[in-house]
Amino acid sequence: MAYKYYKDNRAYIEALLKTGDAIVVNDEVDWDLEMGAIVRRVCEKKSPSPYFKKIKDYPGFEGFGAPIASYRKLAVSLGLDPETPIPAIAKEYLSRTAADKGQKPKILNAKDAPCKEVVWTGDEADLFRLPAPMVHEGDGGRYIGTWHFVVAKDLDTPAINWGMYRQMVFDEKTMVGPVLPFSDMGKMFYNKYAPNNIPMPFATVIGPDPLSAIASCAPAAIPEDEFTSLLMGEPVEVVKCETCDLYVPAHAEIIIEGVIVPNVMIEEAPFGEYTGYRTSPREKRTVYRVTAITMRKNPILPISNMGIPTDEGQLLRSFSLGLEMERMLRDQGIPITGVYMLPESTHHLVVVGVKPAYANIATQIGQLVFGSKLGPWFHLVVVVDDKTDIYSKDELIHNLSTRCHPKNGIIITEQGVGTPLNPYAWPEERKYSRAGKVIFDCLFPPEWPTSMVPIKVSFDNVYPKEIKEKVLSKWNQYGFKD
Amino acid sequence: MAEYDTYILTEFSELKEDEEILGVLRDLAPGTRKYRSTYARFKVSKDAAKYPDRLWVRLGRGQLVPTPCSISVIEFVNVIPKGL
Ligand SMILES: Cc1cc2nc3c(=O)[nH]c(=O)nc-3n(C[C@H](O)[C@H](O)[C@H](O)COP(=O)(O)O)c2cc1C
Numbered sequence: 001m002a003y004k005y006y007k008d009n010r011a012y013i014e015a016l017l018k019t020g021d022a023i024v025v026n027d028e029v030d031w032d033l034e035m036g037a038i039v040r041r042v043c044e045k046k047s048p049s050p051y052f053k054k055i056k057d058y059p060g061f062e063g064f065g066a067p068i069a070s071y072r073k074l075a076v077s078l079g080l081d082p083e084t085p086i087p088a089i090a091k092e093y094l095s096r097t098a099a100d101k102g103q104k105p106k107i108l109n110a111k112d113a114p115c116k117e118v119v120w121t122g123d124e125a126d127l128f129r130l131p132a133p134m135v136h137e138g139d140g141g142r143y144i145g146t147w148h149f150v151v152a153k154d155l156d157t158p159a160i161n162w163g164m165y166r167q168m169v170f171d172e173k174t175m176v177g178p179v180l181p182f183s184d185m186g187k188m189f190y191n192k193y194a195p196n197n198i199p200m201p202f203a204t205v206i207g208p209d210p211l212s213a214i215a216s217c218a219p220a221a222i223p224e225d226e227f228t229s230l231l232m233g234e235p236v237e238v239v240k241c242e243t244c245d246l247y248v249p250a251h252a253e254i255i256i257e258g259v260i261v262p263n264v265m266i267e268e269a270p271f272g273e274y275t276g277y278r279t280s281p282r283e284k285r286t287v288y289r290v291t292a293i294t295m296r297k298n299p300i301l302p303i304s305n306m307g308i309p310t311d312e313g314q315l316l317r318s319f320s321l322g323l324e325m326e327r328m329l330r331d332q333g334i335p336i337t338g339v340y341m342l343p344e345s346t347h348h349l350v351v352v353g354v355k356p357a358y359a360n361i362a363t364q365i366g367q368l369v370f371g372s373k374l375g376p377w378f379h380l381v382v383v384v385d386d387k388t389d390i391y392s393k394d395e396l397i398h399n400l401s402t403r404c405h406p407k408n409g410i411i412i413t414e415q416g417v418g419t420p421l422n423p424y425a426w427p428e429e430r431k432y433s434r435a436g437k438v439i440f441d442c443l444f445p446p447e448w449p450t451s452m453v454p455i456k457v458s459f460d461n462v463y464p465k466e467i468k469e470k471v472l473s474k475w476n477q478y479g480f481k482d
Numbered sequence: 483m484a485e486y487d488t489y490i491l492t493e494f495s496e497l498k499e500d501e502e503i504l505g506v507l508r509d510l511a512p513g514t515r516k517y518r519s520t521y522a523r524f525k526v527s528k529d530a531a532k533y534p535d536r537l538w539v540r541l542g543r544g545q546l547v548p549t550p551c552s553i554s555v556i557e558f559v560n561v562i563p564k565g566l
Contacts, residue, residue: 057513128515128518129514137544138540138544138545141508142517169518171518171520172515199566261562264562266521267489270489279543282542
């Protein structure tokens, strides 16, 4: 049965306008920094998403900023009330995606696919005809792919991948971007196509429906098109590309088709990144050549503006990385109460609540999550007990400052897999994606006798039930207004 | 006079003047093609009047060097194999 969801970017924008989580900007805005600056401020102030009706130099195009940069918008994208609390959003996501198999996409004819309303091939397929924004001053170029995903197919298996990998416009026919070697598309391209010198067909899907976008940046264990069907409760509708055999979501705003060039790299970046810094330098990266561009009439180009919290990279990646970890730890039978990755940590810090059932359970949790496919993206795991609210930053600070032994409680692994984007890393560490990993064990050792375990002094913990009930029932009578 | 910028990964003091360099130039002419990149062979000088065109230099993370240089473009170069 289908859940309530939005089939395209437009229906989603309408929903956000209704809940007050988007506004219409009728003034003309400049693609050269002005749109970027607006979206950046929206992320920092947690303002509604701007729906730009007029873009300088690009009549007929519209724009949409910060598509899912808040939990409210995430709730709306899943068809939930915007006020839904984070644990309830997480529960919904986990229950929808519990199955290990989704449904295959439904194939539409081109005439029924809105993304084919306009088709440009040959010289017409010119990237400068699209209003790619200069997102931040100093960026290495205009980024057309900031809220999008790249579709690719494995060389010798039927595996399909949708992955959100940023793309910079280099010239009219060329895009360039980082495809990390441990990403799914990186494995397909660098391990199979490139060694055989075979160009890899790709299709960039710009302005997809929100659930396809969420799937493309989630660490899903199944193909992302099937994962999308789990989020939707029915198959995602796709259509065949013009110049290759790939299939793309039929209701997306813009599709760019082409090939990824083997064994040639050109310069990309710098770019504002999810860590809140422009960290990875200008470097030679993966080259995409364009063969066709198709789109809806009056397409709406979305912009995610990465920088200091909170942007989509931080919010969605924290959300899905944390929940994938939760699934894995439960599958392994670890008695966890939950997992919360803080978007404010730029998905570097995760809090795991656990019943302290045996000694060194925190180390076991840390090793499991760092050793998984999710491991490169974070380096700080804080393990707290089952009485701690994993969503509370106050409780996190209190745990770290009082329960974590400064010597025995901090477990450091020096050689782990990282990313080139870590702002603190030395150039050599970035170059080879190396990173140290740290576990903060905030559990009192289970071998301590009961008489020795410090008692948490809180309203909840140190008063008898009847006193608490009395105080709570008379709270306002005492004169308190809260 | 054309106006470009380029990124260098070293410090500005290490910029090689009056020697042929192969690098990426971005065209800063206003309009829809602003920031178009292209590989080129060129010579630069920190003396803004020495060569015919203007060049702004940025460091690896986008930091703009506040004083412009001058540039002479020798040729534009295509680095993508033919047919792709
Ligand atoms: C806005 C945004 C931009 C991203 N850009 C990149 C990128 O340029 N390169 C990359 O490897 N991952 C990037 N990611 C992270 C990937 O989308 C994420 O790792 C995803 O799971 C990739 O899919 P994969 O597991 O199939 O490789 C980005 C994520 C978001 C939300």
